[in-house]
Amino acid sequence: MNAWMRAARTGVSALRLAWERLESGVAFNPLSSALMADPYPIYARLRAKDPVHRLRLVNGWLLTRYEDVDLVLRDYRRFSNNMADSTSHRTGLITLLDYDPPDHTRLRSLVSQAFTPRAIRRLQPRVSALADDLVRQAAREGSEFDLMATVAYPLPVRVIAEVLGVPASDLGLFERWSNQIALNVEPIVSDAGVERIRQAGRELEEYFEVILRDRRRNPREDMISALLAAEDAGDRLSHRELIMTLILLLVAGNETTRNLIGNGMLALLEHPEQFERLRRRPEQMESAIDELLRFDPPVQLDSRTALTDGEFGGRRIRKGQILITSIGAANRDPAAFERPDALDIGRSGKSHLSFGRGIHYCLGASLAVREAKAAFTSILRRFPTLRLAAAPTRRKQAVLRGLAELRVRTDAAPS
Template identity: 55%
Template sequence: MKALIQSARRAVRPLEFAAKLARERLESGISYNPTAAKIQQDPYGFYRRMRTQDPVHRSRIVDGWLLTRYHDVDAVLRNHVAFSNRTQQSLDERLVSLIHIDPPDHTRLRGLVSKAFTPAAVANLRHRIEGLVERLLDEVSGQERFDLIGKFAYPLPITVIAEMLGVPAEDLDRFEEWSNGIALSVEPILTREQGEYIDRNNLALQGYFDEIIEQRRRYPQDDMISALIAAEEEGEKLTHTELLNTLTLLLVAGNETTRNLIGSGTIALLRHPEQMRRLREHPELLDSAVREFLRFDSPVQLDGRRCLQAVEVGGRRILPGQVVLNAIGAANRDPEAFPDPDRLDIGRQQTSHLSFGRGIHYCLGAPLAVMEAKIAFAALLRRYSSIELASEPKVRKQVVLRGPEEAWVDVERAT
């Protein structure tokens, strides 16, 4: 995914940071600090205040804007002519991938990668995912308490994407640290140490992929790495850097987000037992339930753009060069778009959520993520007659990729 604004190389110093926040409060009566623990733990109260007081908010910290209304976020994400996905003007080329680029390069690269995500290709994975879900639950069978994230929501998507790419199963353990490290790069504000941690993990992962690419060049297999190498070798279609960055993007995008959907979705159900009962009694609601989990607690909370042409949004003028943070999580709770937005309603009909983005960068893996989540929720409810939180889940200290790091549950097996 993408480093949204300041990279570690341009980290903001603490004094400067406080001064910028104070100026922002003076100008707007409210300020946005994406590093605040309160916002990272639960952003929705803050989003509500921001949407009411200053929906197109001038952020001094990000030298840009924070948008919290559904209509505005939707319009900016659709407008790839005025808003670029190259959020950093001088982004390190080693990090540039599909999600960071604009047409025509984006069109070429997306055309290549999307072949792996056709409805038929995704449908072919169904049996494999069902088998994997059962195996993961078998591994904790006999345990009355386990960490739903570590044992289930984490290993499922990473195993699926690694298999699609063609990464050997025995190497998966090495991926967790790399993937976590790189996922941090999407945060709007980073310390220098965090930046170095990201770089280290990125280098390690790319070194690993380099080795696999060399092996696959010699012995191609029926996997995505081999398919992308074939495209690279056919000529100008894909450069080696693009190949490496695409693999990194798919690993991180396919893993961090779906884990959050399964983790946060299960927690939402556990906190709303009446909705859990409803889903057990009406399994036909699974489709709308997964859409509602995506809306209610969006796995990707912010989606960044850089303005290319001056544009008016909600009466404010956004200028070229400025960053726009589209708060998907806030837009998904906008009462103008969703009646009673803070209520979890797994039968909600009107669920045109923005969680997979909009426009030309709309998530390529959306059908895969939804399929994984549906299989996962159905299996959990089938296998356990009772699931309860054993303790308060630990939410990740991040503002963009939102989800639980740990969630211990007490379970009773269905007879």
């Protein structure tokens, strides 16, 4: 059980949150329903009253200013990704995300070799075809359907399965494993949850072993074969690291990209003038996706551990303390963005922090953007009068913010 969970379980959380509020006038409860429903007013209060906020549920701090989040994510010498109390250490699924240099540098350079911009560019027609296909199938469901189940859930799993080179017939299995293991990045997971993640990890590991045996004998033009070549090239990539990297690639892009499609479509549907603007000016798609990523980021919280005692934002940070960097709050910081709570698909200026910063900057960023672009293009083209059919339902998670269901209605005849 980790510290967040212990605090919640032992019933001391209410007391500790009261203590936080007494100290600074604000408190941060990562599992509160108010935060799940709409975190941005809560972030705004924290940023205004106590931007480097002492957390009392864990031994750490919450950062909500753009400048601070940007700095901590970049400064790997002072702030480590290797966090002893993290869910990944409890499950044993340790990946690139948990490493610091020099291991991180070695592993990332190997994975990047297989994940080249050229390889991703080559995928574009396939990604568009997959998105079109799903949107066409959604249209067959009638005038009302769930955009999450029809497009946002299946698209990223199908794309990554093709990138890695796993058979389409195993997609169902993949989706189940991926959903379980995505929780590996959540800070608050029960012991039973940790066991479920471990079990999914074991099953996925066995599954990949079979595929690896096949690719060793019959290499193909896919990422698994490219990573195998790196493993065979010497002692630079251990077998365990190879397996963990495959697991990371499978899960890192699924729930995140799904949430970009879901949160992004919801933001457009709640701002019909922006929906219409994008429909009429599809050439604004790239900047629209950046804005949707800024506005409601799929990854809300990132974190680091302080490697040394030091001062930060006027507060004394001790070695070993956790720094929770709120990407969601940083992206709405008025010091970085004009009218930060407005959705403006033509916005320019500072870039959002939704893919992180520095050495851990998201390896799949351009793939995720391509997938979202394909999905939005296809949805807007086919459903020009799309609107919400019901209030959406949210998943209850602290780090990955997304929807369980997004029911929409369209009255135009599908083209």
